[in-house]
Amino acid sequence: MTTKPKPCPICRKPRSESYHPFCSQRCKDRDLARWFSDSYAVPGPPADPEELAQESWREQD
Helix, strand or coil, rough: CCCCECCCCCCCECCCCCHHCCCHHHHHHHHHHHHCCCCCCCCCCCCCCCHHHHHHHHHHC
């Protein structure tokens, strides 16, 4: 039984081994741009920068 290969997550074309899991450099760059523009997000409450700063100081002690 053969499973159908998954398509590129950006444009749905067949994936390329050179740009796995994408089909081209263009789709790879589009995905990176989405991360930089906050189009992707991890679910959860917003982080408080003050709380994060305090936690990082505690870890260094």
